[in-house]
Amino acid sequence: MGGNELKGAGKCPVMHGGNTASGQSVMDWWPNALNLDILHQHDSKTNPLGADFDYRDELTKLDIEALKTDVHALMTDSQDWWPADWGHYGGLMIRMAWHSAGSYRLADGRGGGGAGNIRFAPLNSWPDNVSLDKARRLLWPVKKKYGNKISWADLIILAGTIAYESMGLKTFGFAFGREDIWHPEIDTYWGAEKEWLADSDGRYEDLENPATMENPLAAVQMGLIYVNPEGVNGTPDPLRTALHVRETFARMAMNDEETVALTAGGHTVGKAHGNGDASVLGAAPEAADVEQQGFGWSNPNGKGVGRETVSSGIEGAWTTHPTKWDNGYFYLLFTYDWELKKSPAGAQQWEPINIKEEDKPVDVEDPSIRYNPIMTDADMAMKMDPIYREISERFMADPAYFSDTFARAWFKLTHRDMGPKARYIGPDAPREDLIWQDPVPVGSTGYDVDAVKARIAASGLTLSETVSTAWDSARTYRGSDMRGGANGARIRLAPQKGWDGNEPTRLAKVLSVLEGIADATGASLADVIVLAGNCGIEQAAKAAGFEVTVPFAAGRGDASDETTDAETFDVLEPRADGYRNWLKKDYAVSPEELMLDRSQLMGLTASEMTVLVGGMRVMGTNHGGTMHGVFTDQIGALTTDFFVNLTDMGNSWHPVDGGTYEIRDRRSGTVKWTATRMDLVFGSNSILRSYAEVYAQDDNTEKFVTDFVAAWVKVMNADRFDLV
Known part of the structure; x- marks a missing residue:
């Protein structure tokens, strides 16, 4: 083999690089390059069910009553490998559904439970989601039985809803229709931190003013769904925490009454787990060794389940009867005074002073043992913040009103990212129109x-x-x-x-x-x-x-x-529109990145974005009638001139003041056109240029018109769920 002979029989035969987990991505060499991956998320190649699979059609074959019966039975079918607290999985299933839906944020509509994203990184390995890997595995026999007729996204939310029903709540309803994704949404921005649970300071201009939290974020720390249960940056102060709770829930489109209802209703059942040393837990699912088979946070001490479970670090139940829907949360919160204590895991938590023995919840394994209930800093905010207290007292005085308010808030939490009622499927979908569903009456089709x-x-x-x-x-x-x-x-x-x-x-x-x-x-x-x-x-x-x-x-x-x-x-409200060549103001994020973000939200691919921008430019639809990017002398004609002149090597490109550019004749220096970054990126980015060159070719003028019309219709019909 001469000079190219392998040196040693043990040398790895695989060429390491960007295609391996440990290798460097090709684009890591150019960190400032425009990353178009967000436009190619959930490519059909990632979907194992094939292009012809129609989830809505599969749902028509689902025996919904049989499924609900099986999920109900699961709640009290305690498994040896992961025993249920008090013999009931309700609290665990509710937490799984809640944390799946609770990542939703109003600012950009991302997150939420509508796609089963909690199955994938980073959400499957967030510190706030410890043990939810077990909850999904407990559901696996049900998913296996019903197969493609029920998505993981639907099943996860259904499990939480049925958990509440099994413990006595009359729920508001449930709708099927969430279709699974098959690849993590790795381009969703969850924050700039490089460390889990890093202090909140970096997310705010002023930590004392929660409204200054960076948009579009909603959670106060990387790896949390909402707020730190021990207080802001782990320092208990219920009144300060109340301000952050209010901002966080508002960023999920919840008002104060819904916030109190969800906080109280979420803590009416189940318990927090911190009876042990959290520092000894194993790696999260995404980092665990192969023999863990997707499980994470293994506990080397004792059984790691039941009374020895460690997740949040806080330890205890909130109510006397944690498997029963009742008004016990408010009873304990207002009946007793509370003091700060430390959990066995060292977490800050609130415990009652001089509580009656009969008001203590029993041990999850041995009903002859009773422990103090607990409250988090956010729970104490429901008592100490004047606005939250007034609402809490109203709920305490009227349990039926509390139950109804919570049921509606739970439905909103778990259905907010599903969109309008036209996407709801199933007999339990409520008929009532709710304003957060953005209801629209059916229009006429009988006109000429x-x-x-x-x-x-x-x-x-x-x-x-x-x-x-x-x-x-x-x-x-x-x-x-x-x-x-x-x-x-x-x-x-x-x-x-x-x-x-x-x-x-x-x-x-x-x-x-x-x-x-x-x-x-x-x-x-x-x-x-x-x-x-x-x-x-x-x-x-x-x-x-x-x-x-x-x-x-x-x-x-x-x-x-x-x-x-x-x-x-x-x-x-758009802050920028690359299609109409407009920026409301200068932002820290580049104009072309804002254009990608808007395109992804509209469901467009990079090639669709390209053809639409080129067509909009030559039709003269720029905001305010500006001429930036209008590379044509026949404005109003749907020609390929934008691409032809962008790629014409007889031109040169020059930056001028104000973030704009001049396109000049290379020989004479005469200014022919002006442009923005949102124009020139189609010539500078290698991927976008490859699309631009397709439409600049002499043989693709008709293809351009055809492609433009198809992309235009896609945008116009994006919200026509009645056409599906």
Whole structure:
């Protein structure tokens, strides 16, 4: 083998590098390069069920009553390998469902239980999720039995809901319809910390002002679902903790009453575990050795289960009867005075002073032994914060009201990221419309679409006006929690009609015309807005030499102010729109990264993003009519000019003041066009350039129009769950 002979028989034959767990990623060499991976999450190649699998169809084959019976039976079927506290898995299953759903955050709609993401890193290994690996394994026999007819995402939330039912709560309902993902959402931003449970200070401009927590984060520390149960940065102070609880729950779209109900209801059953030394626990699931088979946090001391379980470090139950839904939480909280103590694991917790023996919960294994109940710092906040106390006292005086409020809050917690009721499946889905579901009435389909289009064509509105308005109406959609979109025509309502990104003056002009057309034809305004955009696309395609009809599905409805939770719609306001070449202001994050984030929320791929940006530029739909990126002398025609001129090597590119660029003729130095980073990234990023070059080719002018129309329709119909 000469000079290339292997030196030693034991040399590894595998070429190590970015394709191994220990190797360096290719992109690690260029840490500032634009990472497009977020647009390619959940590629079909990761799904073992195949492209033809339809979960909604599989659900029609599910014997729901049999499934519920089996999950009910599981609650009290204590397993030898992981015995249930008091012979009931309710507390564990509730915690699993809660922590699956509780990662949801309102700011960007990411997190939540709607995709079964808790199965994967980092959530499966968060310190706050210790022992939830066992909860999912306890459910495995049920998942195995029902197979593809029930997703993990649905089963996890169902288990928590049935756990409450099995302990006496009348729940508000349950809806199936959550489809599993098969790969971790590794590009979701959970914080900048490099250490689990690092102090909160880095997440806030001012730790004493919880509202200054970095957006879009909601939890106070890396690896926690909500707040530190021992207090801010582990220092007990219930009044200070109350401020952080209020901010954290608000960032999950919960008001004060819902916050108290969830806190009390979550701690009415089950217990915290800290009867041991947490420092000796083994690695989290994602780091554990192969023989652990996906289990983590192994406990080398004793059994590691029952009374020897260690998870949060806090030890004890909150109520006298932790497997029974009752008002015991408030009874203990207000009947006794509480003092700070240390758990066996060394955690700060509150325990009652001079409690009656009969008010103590019994040991999880031996009912002849009783221990003090406990409260966390957040629990004490429910008593000491004036607002929370008033609500708590109301609940204590009216147990039925508390139960109903909690049941509704639990339903909201576990269904918030499912989107509108059109996505709900199953006999237990409640019929009541809830404002946080963003309800939209069913629109008419019986009007004459061609007559509407004719009126739009004769309206005097420009192509730019119609396309921009339709785009602005639809671009609010985010697939993270299925909110926003064109259905409902909420662009005409507060707060959307006043958003800077929607150009309120232009918007008001266009809507006044389109509302008249809707009134005259019987179409909803939502449909007319989309049809107007479609007409603009058809006009632009014709100007480029192509006759196309943009596909359209009637049936959108018009929402009202009464059915719009205006306060929570504020989070949908665009701060940037790369498609219309607009930034509200300069941000620490680059404009192109903001464009990727918006594209991912809309469910677009990198190639769809590319074709849409190129088409929007040449149609002249930039915010405020700016000419940045409009690389064409035939504005309004759906041509490939953006890509042709971007890749033309007769041009050179030069930065100027204000974060913009000039594109100059290479020979004469004459300025031909101006651009932003959101334009030039399609030529500078190697992946995006590869897409841009496809559309710059002489043989792909028709493909460009076809691809643009397909991507446009995808955006317009993103929230049409009635079409699924």
